[in-house]
Amino acid sequence: MGYTLATEIISHEITVSCSKKEINMNYPEHEKLQEVKEKSQELGFFLEWLQHKYTLCEWEEKENYYDENGKFLEQKIEGYYPQWPKIELILADYFGIDYDKLMDEKDRMMKDIYATQ
Numbered sequence: 223m224g225y226t227l228a229t230e231i232i233s234h235e236i237t238v239s240c241s242k243k244e245i246n247m248n249y250p251e252h253e254k255l256q257e258v259k260e261k262s263q264e265l266g267f268f269l270e271w272l273q274h275k276y277t278l279c280e281w282e283e284k285e286n287y288y289d290e291n292g293k294f295l296e297q298k299i300e301g302y303y304p305q306w307p308k309i310e311l312i313l314a315d316y317f318g319i320d321y322d323k324l325m326d327e328k329d330r331m332m333k334d335i336y337a338t339q
Contacts, residue, residue, distance in 0.1 A: 268316055275315070276306045 255262070272278070284300040306312060314321040 271316060272312065276312065278306055279303060280305050 279302040282298065282300060282303050285298045287295045287298070289295055311321050313319075314324060
């Protein structure tokens, strides 16, 4: 015996209509997901793009650094170290904005603002 389901989202409840009975259920996490759907999609696209465009971290081995007199300066411990550029550069690249031109425009803007005062 088959049932036909019609699903409607009604504020905090999802009503599922079946040919034999109606079931009301509360799905608050799905409602939250629906509210951020567009942002979530854009972030997903961004993260996928980021994964293919940049190396986010690389494995580096432990090394000791000494000055010319043999005095210990620092130790680099093995592990993963971040390798990406500043977040502003990554976002500009993702949105197709030339960061250097953006900074030039910012400088011109500041000069124009000061010139009018």
